[in-house]
Amino acid sequence: MAITIGHSILRFDGPDKVTGRALYASDVRLPGVAHAKILRSPLPHARLRHIDASRAASIPGVVAVLTRENLDVTSPYYGAYIKDQPIVAVEKVRYVGDIVAAVAATDERIAERAVCEIAVEYEELPAIISVEDALSGTAVIIHDENPARKDPKYGYGASLIPHASSNIFYHFRYERGDVKKAFEESDHVFEETYDLSSAQHYPLESHVSVADFQDGQVTIWSGTQTPFPLRQEIARMFGLPLSRVRVMVPYVGGGYGAKSGIKYEALAVALSRLAKRPVRLNLSAEETFKTLCDPSARVTIKTGVKKDGTFVARHCEVYLNGGAYANSGPTVTERAGYRAHGPYRIQHVTTNCYCVYTNTVPGGAFRGFGGPQVSFAYESHLDMIAHHLNLDPLQLRFNNLLDKDELYTAGNIPIDCDLRSELKLLAENIGWGKQDPESRIRPGIKRGKGIACGVKDGGGVNKEANAVVKILIDGSVILFFGAVEIGQGVRTALMQIAAEELRVKPERIQVAPIDTAYTPFDRGTHASSAITVMGNAIQAAARDAREKLMSMAADVFRQPSSTITLDDGKLFAGEQSAFIHEVMRRHFGDLEGEILGIGRFKVSRRDDAPLGYPATFWENGLAAAEVEVDEMTGVVKLIKYISLTDAGKMINPLHCRGQEEGSVLFGIGHALYEQLIYRDGQLINPNLVDYHLPRFRDLPRSFHSIILEEGGGTGPFGAKGIGEGGTLGAAAAICNAVYDATGVRLYSIPLTSQSIWAACSKNSETPKEGD
């Protein structure tokens, strides 16, 4: 019987976090530490003519000034796939906020003042803000330096299309069947274009890097989601062996993709080397806005259908505004492209997904990872098709959804949950097809319901995870793994898996803090991967430790290993029994020895998998929304919202609910409020006054999350990852509900009251879908 799996074991980090004791990177205090400030470009695009930092350097208290003149590194460029972002600007600045120089001083205010004393001469270049402008024939090329890149090897149906001398830095194509012919043979062909704004993650803790470079050895404290890739980049840029770069990750104050990959750590390391003392760089909120965003998208989707609504062919053209540097844009592009046709049975598919350089904040990993962009389009589009064919949108989904165990594409794992019955359950819960009696009461207010269903391939690709489980001589246990506690509760959940395998009480287990000096390798905490990828590694390590313990017991009891059993911290062999620590003491002697269990997990490469590797699981996000629209003001209110996802098996139900509901609020925020706005090349709302994050009052009047356990996951005990599903259905469900209420189809998010009001006013003159 499960002793911890499926129980809401209280979080490890609870007491630390509710008492203020929890140490975050922003709380790390080192003796002699200097504080860094960054000089950022005021121009969206310019060549650097001249930098004079001599006045800044002469200010008392300034201990280092870093410019391109004294960078002195093996390579100044970084980037997950394309090495295009320099530690400080070398030739050009490419967006407002780009890093020009940095100062470290004994006091934050001295550093701030010194930054203002750096004189920079720019030669202004034409700025490109929109994707449209970036692709025009006369557009300047934002990266003309030909950055080094590492492109993946794709499998069946997928390809990478190179574009020379273009602002397109990544073009992913997926195709199967014969789309052109299939459109000709379709009874109806529908085509629409959807737009999504770019959004800011806003982790409450800004990016923080504390670095200490001494005697060719680097120590970094960072709130990063990816300690090992970070170590790799620092070692490469500074020409150091990996063993001389040590990354420690304290608690992280929110990530959501923002802290995936190297960010400011190299800058802090370079400053520390110059200053010969530790350097701390803690960004302001505005600087966080100017670090990374969710790329805005334009999605054109074209679908060929039969008279009865059967989908035949789909063609998607997806343009992502990648901003000034590639960052994780290439993978977001690949994933958006791979996910663009949705969880439907469509024989003929072509998708082109492009990521384009512009002079805006770099785009990259963001909760949902390209999924929300395309699911907003395909789920709104589906409703539109249903209305034109006079079909119930729910029925049209039922008719076309993939079955459980059906392939999404060749070479991938089949769909691991029953989307049709999930949708049915969701429809029942929202009262689909039933008119709410309240809906006709107030004049000018209209009510409607909408539904949406999205999937994303979960767990990332090419991810290796390693874990170590140590059983100590007193029978207590320590776990070593690199999955970062960014709030999802991963330490507690992985501890539960180890407790289950070792049959010991959770309170006997500790989790070691992350320090790349002794934590085994992991690719990073993203793609909802921790519970499956790292979960499998920790399960394997715990099983390895258990095997070793059992054979030790066999020795001690002088019984064959096959007769040994383990339960409740005790080993049994026939009549004999002993606690774990008793067995270990009898084996090792009183003071010595420990058992070391080692585990590794990686999904194997498959050459026929479009992305080179099958997914670890299918993450799904279904949403049903009921809205009230005030046509006079354009204000939308969420009356009722139901989200649904499949966790496979919930290791810790309380955490699962937290992940699901948190991701729903990301989806709702993007659907209704969040957008980064540029004017004359300047991001004009990089702060929480002008950028609306969802707040308590923005909660739907009634909000209910349903988490199913369909058991189909490849993680321990059938678990699947969750935490991004809630972002997939929100925008389309809300837009579909607005349509149901008003007959107005909105093609771009966020749905501001202005956009709804304008659309409602215009609608009174134009016919409805399907009329």
Next chain:
Amino acid sequence: MDESLIPLRFLLNGRECNTEVNCNELLIDFIRNGLGLTGTKRSCDMEICGACTVLLDEKAISSCSVFAFEVDGKELLTIEGLAGREGLHPLQQAFIECGGFQCGFCTPGMILLAKSLLDENPDPSSEEIQDYMDANICRCTGYQMIIESIQYAAKLIKSKGA
């Protein structure tokens, strides 16, 4: 530098504190750097997110937008002072049991704002909690589990008092 020191005398988490601060020092910097109490978190720096919430004379304020000298003669409660000798405050216990936090960065401010709410209104409805707590932002939880934590804490406090 044109800075002058101001003497300060106030109650810090129940204990008398005599010290001095620069006249232009913000309360958040004084708490985090001067007093070394890093439980108070900095985020938006413009009184919008509430991560830096502390209680001054039992009233919730954003310490990022108040000068340190303003605590003179007053009672300052930071998250470090909330747990008593007998253990965690019911709000702290409830946040742990009901999943009221994830990354934990908004949590000290959230709990202190909730304390100020329950001090004023020991039995708030869900709508009242939403209205009051709207002053603070959490990016992780989706808020519902915070509301439930506060409701559960209210119950715990009531049963303790009874």
